[in-house]
Amino acid sequence: MFKRLYKEIYNNNKQEELLHELEKKDGACDGRVSPKELQECLKKICGNKFTDEELLKFTRQLHKDTFYKVNYVEFLDKMTALGNKNHNPFKSVLQRLAFFLENNKVSVSNLMQRLSNPDGAPISIERFADFLK
Numbered sequence: 001m002f003k004r005l006y007k008e009i010y011n012n013n014k015q016e017e018l019l020h021e022l023e024k025k026d027g028a029c030d031g032r033v034s035p036k037e038l039q040e041c042l043k044k045i046c047g048n049k050f051t052d053e054e055l056l057k058f059t060r061q062l063h064k065d066t067f068y069k070v071n072y073v074e075f076l077d078k079m080t081a082l083g084n085k086n087h088n089p090f091k092s093v094l095q096r097l098a099f100f101l102e103n104n105k106v107s108v109s110n111l112m113q114r115l116s117n118p119d120g121a122p123i124s125i126e127r128f129a130d131f132l133k
Helices: 002-009 015-025 035-046 052-060 072-083 089-103 108-115 125-132
Strands: none
Touching: 002 035, 002 072, 015 035, 015 072, 035 052, 089 125, 108 125
């Protein structure tokens, strides 16, 4: 579904229009909207290209925060990464790491302590790469 949305929005240069619609729905100006508001924006931008049921199923699968809101900046970044052949793969690794830290309520320093060697030696690249896998 991400790819289909990408084709409809980015191939037709509707990304600015979508961002503008999302910002209008973002009453708290915090970069988050409800799944229903995201559906409404996608419907307005894409017209009848997707059914209400398709959009509902799609938004159900998106990551939501503790207030059941979707971070639309993150959503737009993910969509852009799909079609951008020159995207930075390091950015997606960092996004996944940030997601892990947030969902597990772990700080960076706490994670580093957990991964550190018992003898206090610095974490090897191989050990950190294994963790990322």
